[in-house]
Amino acid sequence: MKKIAVPTRGNQVDSHFGHCESYSIFTIGADNSIEKVEPLASPQGCGCKSDIALTLAEMGVSTMLAGNIGQGAINKIQASGIAVVRGCEGDVKQVVEAFLNNKITDSGLTCSHHEGHDHDHGDGHVCQH
Numbered sequence: 197m198k199k200i201a202v203p204t205r206g207n208q209v210d211s212h213f214g215h216c217e218s219y220s221i222f223t224i225g226a227d228n229s230i231e232k233v234e235p236l237a238s239p240q241g242c243g244c245k246s247d248i249a250l251t252l253a254e255m256g257v258s259t260m261l262a263g264n265i266g267q268g269a270i271n272k273i274q275a276s277g278i279a280v281v282r283g284c285e286g287d288v289k290q291v292v293e294a295f296l297n298n299k300i301t302d303s304g305l306t307c308s309h310h311e312g313h314d315h316d317h318g319d320g321h322v323c324q325h
Contacts, residue, residue: 197223197224197225197226197231197256198223198224198256198258198259199221199222199223199224199255199256199257199258199259200221200222200224200257200258200259200260200261200292200295201219201220201221201222201236201252201257201259201260201261201278202219202220202222202260202261202262202284202288202291202292203216203219203238203260203262203263204216204217204218204219204220204235204288205217207287207288207289208285208286208287208288209261209262209263209284209285209286209287209288209291210263211263211264211285212263212264213262213263213264213265213266213269214265214266214269215238216238217238218235218236218237218238219235219236219238219248219252220233220234220235220236220288221233221234221235221236221252221255221257222289222292224296228296229296230289230292230293230296233289236251236252236255239251249269249272249273249275249276249278250276252273252276252278253276253277253278257278258277258278258279259278259279259280259281259295260273260278260279260280260281261281261284261291261292261295261300262280262281262282262284263282263283263284263285264282265280265282270282280302281295281300281301281302282302282303282304283302283303283304284300
């Protein structure tokens with residue numbers, strides 16, 4: 197069994213990893229089908245400063261399917277042993293099914309306005325990369 201995490205807003209892949217409403221955690225069975233989906237509340241604050249990578253790793257997550265995500269967050273997630281696939285969008289279940297059918301690959305793009313400088317989240321919180 198493997199687990200896939202998807203930053204979620206409503207039932208869509210959230211376009212900004214660090215500010216998602218929650219994470220959808222998909223448990224994938226031996227036959228490569230979705231067995232279970234459970235929500236995980238997003239921690240307060242910026243994803244790059246939170247302990248979400250460690251939490252997901254402790255849950256057994258091996259892959260994150262993300263929309264836009266900065267390099268600092270990618271580094272933290274990958275350091276926890278979780279592969280990151282960037283550039284995902286749309287309905288979370290359809291995205292996971294497409295990934296399981298090898299129809300999604302990593303875009304190779306990071307959220308460029310986050311790279312190499314501080315970014316202000318509008319809530320007084322600034323992440324540094």
